[in-house]
Amino acid sequence: MNPIIAPSILSADFAHLQRDIEMINSSAADWFHVDIMDGVFVPNISFGFPIMESLKKFSHKPLDVHLMIVDPQRYIQKFSDAGAAIITVHFEACTHLHRVIQLIKDCGCKAGVALNPHTPISQLEDILPEIDLALVMSVNPGFGGQSFIPNTLKKVSDLRAMADNMHRELIIEVDGGINLKNKNQLLQAGANALVAGNAIFNTESPLDTIQQFKSIDLPIHTI
Numbered sequence: 001m002n003p004i005i006a007p008s009i010l011s012a013d014f015a016h017l018q019r020d021i022e023m024i025n026s027s028a029a030d031w032f033h034v035d036i037m038d039g040v041f042v043p044n045i046s047f048g049f050p051i052m053e054s055l056k057k058f059s060h061k062p063l064d065v066h067l068m069i070v071d072p073q074r075y076i077q078k079f080s081d082a083g084a085a086i087i088t089v090h091f092e093a094c095t096h097l098h099r100v101i102q103l104i105k106d107c108g109c110k111a112g113v114a115l116n117p118h119t120p121i122s123q124l125e126d127i128l129p130e131i132d133l134a135l136v137m138s139v140n141p142g143f144g145g146q147s148f149i150p151n152t153l154k155k156v157s158d159l160r161a162m163a164d165n166m167h168r169e170l171i172i173e174v175d176g177g178i179n180l181k182n183k184n185q186l187l188q189a190g191a192n193a194l195v196a197g198n199a200i201f202n203t204e205s206p207l208d209t210i211q212q213f214k215s216i217d218l219p220i221h222t223i
Contacts, residue, residue, distance in 0.1 A: 003183075004171065004193035005213045006033035006064050007206075009055065010046055011197030017051075020201070021058045027210045031064040031086070033175070033195045036079075038069040041093055042142035049082050056083030064195075066114065066175070068141050069093065073100045080107035088112030088135050088173075091123055101130050112173070116141065117149050121159045128166050133193070134159060139176030148177030153189045160190025180212055187216060 007029050012020040024032060032055060037046040055063055062085035069075070072089040073096075079087055087109045094100045097113065104111040112133030113124060117140055124134055136155050139146035156172060163170040173193035174186050183194055196213060203209045 002214045002216060003187055003191070004030045004173070005210060006031040006173070006193060006195045007200045007210065008033040008035060008175075008195050008197035009051075010035045011201040013201070017054060018058055021055065023206060024210075025058075025060045027207050028214045029061065029210050031062045031193075032059050033197075034063055034065045034084075036065060036067050036069060037142060041070045041090065042068045044142045049078065052079065052082035052084070059083075062086060064088070064173075066112075066135065067093075068114075073103055076100070076103045076109075077107055080104075080109050084109055086110040086112055086133060088114050088133060090114045090116065090141075091119060092116055097127055098130065101127065112171075114141075114175075115155075117152070121155050121162065124159070125162065125166075128162065128170065131167075131170070133171040133173055134163075135173045135175055136191075137176055138174050138178065141176070146177055148179075148182055152176075153185055156186060156189040156191050163190075180209070183213060184216070 007024050009032055035046050037044045039045040063083050064086045065079050065084040066088045087104045091113050101111045110132040112135055113131050114135035116137050138148050138152035171193050172191045174191045175195035178194050178196045179199040200206050200209050
């Protein structure tokens with residue numbers, strides 16, 4: 001089974017957003033990855049509900065919404081109403097993580113938990129059976145175009161081993177510095193969903209690049 005590919009809309013051309021949305025619609029990509037930043041949890045501000053509404057209006061693929069914000073529970077219902085199919089919150093931002101996960105599910109969305117590069121995957125052990133997706137950050141969140149942190153490969157491998165024992169259907173997503181050179185290493189380590197931004201949108205043919213991300217010649221963990 002081919003990996004899930006989620007182009008990050010943060011790297012799109014916002015002067016031609018509908019064009020880029022329609023390009024992803026016509027591509028082999030599976031999801032739109034939507035990074036929401038508040039300037040508090042991460043040192044950057046991205047976009048909010050107006051962009052979400054535009055994505056919902058024009059996209060034909062699920063919206064994979066990554067909340068890099070403090071107190072995400074305040075906005076779960078609004079992001080669900082705005083079209084999110086998957087809502088991922090950060091372990092580091094949630095005092096009552098089980099409660100937030102249940103809130104996401106009560107809204108009818110798939111629930112994910114993200115870990116910053118410094119957070120060990122052991123922190124997911126208690127929550128793992130309750131979530132649909134675990135997002136391993138391979139850069140420090142807040143900005144696109146950063147370099148991949150090599151230790152991510154070990155974290156993904158360790159998380160895959162944990163999931164194989166506790167939750168074999170878990171989607172392991174990786175976000176940050178992913179390109180065609182390191183994607184096979186991540187898939188071999190146990191990832192089955194990859195977020196890519198600049199590596200897709202900054203190429204001559206994003207459609208061809210997405211197809212290359214989807215094409216594999218090695219076994220990966222299916223979901």
